[in-house]
Amino acid sequence: MSRTDAPRARSSAPTSRGTATARRIESSAVALVIQHGYDATTVDMICADAGISQRTFFNHFATKDAAVIGTDVPRLDESRVRAFIAASGPNLLADAAELIALPGLDGAMDPQLMRQRMRAITSSAELMQRQLERFASIEAELAEVIEYRLARLSTPDESAAEVREQSRLTAHLLAGILRYSADALMSGDSASVPAIVAQTRDRLTALLPKLAGR
Amino acid sequence: MSRTDAPRARSSAPTSRGTATARRIESSAVALVIQHGYDATTVDMICADAGISQRTFFNHFATKDAAVIGTDVPRLDESRVRAFIAASGPNLLADAAELIALPGLDGAMDPQLMRQRMRAITSSAELMQRQLERFASIEAELAEVIEYRLARLSTPDESAAEVREQSRLTAHLLAGILRYSADALMSGDSASVPAIVAQTRDRLTALLPKLAGR
DNA sequence: AGCCAAGCTGCAGTCACTGCATAATGAATT
DNA sequence: AATTCATTATGCAGTGACTGCAGCTTGGCT
Structure with a gap:
């Protein structure tokens, strides 16, 4: 074996x-x-x-x-990206989490195959791992998008470079969130993808203020 | 090749x-x-x-x-863990980041070999990847530690299970922070490990309030 | 008919890794 | 001292992923 x-x-x-x-x-x-x-x-x-x-x-x-x-490079959903940038709510991280919801990672394709593929991937920790690794290819793009929102929140003493780095850090935090969701998806006996995404979002919203120190 | x-x-x-x-x-x-x-x-x-x-x-x-x-399982540093649990400052995440500082991931061993090993690992993206993967083995332990602090911050409507999940999520966020640091370490032309850890900590402190939506 | 590029195939080879069965070593037992 | 036993090292043969190369086929084009 x-x-x-x-x-x-x-x-x-x-x-x-x-x-x-x-x-x-x-x-x-x-x-x-x-x-x-x-x-x-x-x-x-x-x-x-x-x-x-x-x-x-x-x-x-x-x-x-x-x-x-599959071989298609995961891409961020155009319309979601627009919505994200346009928005300005307090939930930057939770908003961004929507950008990388698992289903969004698959290019548009035969939904039948996509469903099967999802089953195949989640059936193997190894495959899940590789799938998550592929996410790294969006990180740069994601960081760029985040920069739009983060720039608005920057303090005067922060350079553009600093804002960029913070955006990258945020993208990595999102990767962590993705991994958490993936974990939940694999360990949780059932639970649909949308359900897990929503749950994670809520959890994050409750958690962040605690981490930021009120 | x-x-x-x-x-x-x-x-x-x-x-x-x-x-x-x-x-x-x-x-x-x-x-x-x-x-x-x-x-x-x-x-x-x-x-x-x-x-x-x-x-x-x-x-x-x-x-x-x-x-x-190397084969030794990475472990959290006992004393740092105690300090972390005892503390109650507002910077939970930044505090926790100290727990997983890269050097802490290597068991105590021949410092000469450790230095060389560090060079070898950072020289290959593949090895770095694997090294980071090994971090997953501490995540459970880390989540447990975090739970101590997080429990104190929980609201009455949150169940123990919810607190536990939030702790796990936090551990995943930390993994993201680790990856960010590792990235910085590999791309940054020089910069020592402690320097990067400190920088990341500061960056995080500045970033979190923005993400939590003040 | 004659030509060309694309796609398919076999073949042989490399490299990581495994199971198995066999030595060599030395320490503990009798 | 002879025996037993566990540990460690080794050879060997095999599997499975993956590569380079060279040759064959096919359909469209001129």
Whole structure:
């Protein structure tokens, strides 16, 4: 139990995006992982199921987990970003938490596959881990967005650079919140994603004043 | 460039702790990684350098990165924990950040090796990543400690369970702060660890009131 | 018909890691 | 001193992820 192997850091990005072949591989991968678990699912099994060669698999996906998690870079939702920037309520952090709600992390795609994928990912701590890691790719973007709101709240003695750093720090705090939600999602026996997001938001609202020292 | 392979999730923990052999392996590993980088350093190279067989390597360390990072479980510093619990200032988060200052994460050990190890780890994003992951092992413990302070600040309508969840959330926020510091440490051209910790603390103190919405 | 780029494939190789079975060492027992 | 036993090291063969390379196929284009 527990074949291992396979780090990150792929060199050249594999080819296509929306190929039919790639979709077949993805759906085979997701299905098999749900059925057997991530570790027990070998690349060869996925290939057999999708009816392609191993070499082809790696022509489409750089790593085994990429086939399950998907390759589209997570992006912040445009409209939510606008709303966030425009808003000016006291709940900056809670507002921002909405920006990175788990569902928002998946690009628009086949909802059926997305649902399955969600199941596959949450079934394996390892995959969840990798999924969370991918979040790092939004952090820079997120920090930039946060900067808009934070700039308005800055005191005169704070330089622009300082505000930027505070924004980055905030983005990291949000990553922590995301991880907390992910934890809750995996350990909590049931609970839907929206429910957890809402719960976390409330919790955060109650918690922050305590942390900030009234 | 970039051999990969090697996931987490080892099954049975390898043997000894402070064997002479294990130390030799560690020091070879650290030295070679500093010299060639993590990816370019193969297990065989480390074995050759340490004068042992590959099988022996894996008898002592479950994974390649374990030999570089070390195997001792990070622990919270007893005295700092006491101080934290006893305190009751307004800066709960900033206070807690001291608990997880990077240097505190390494068990007491040969300072020479520790310094080298630090260099090796910060030289590779992959290793840094793994190092940060190990922090997760303290999170539960950390959350427990935080609970002491947080309980005093709870409102009457909050259940003990709610306080516990808030503590866990706080622990995750701290993990985010740790990651921010680690980022700063790796990107910042120089800057010592204590300097970064202090800076982060100040930044946090300035930031929190803004997030909590005064 | 002739050509070209894209996608698929096999093949051989590297590297991390595992199970198993076998030595070598030394300390504890008889 | 001979025996037993646990610990530690080692070889060996195998699995599984992943890579580079070279060759084949296919469909569209001229």
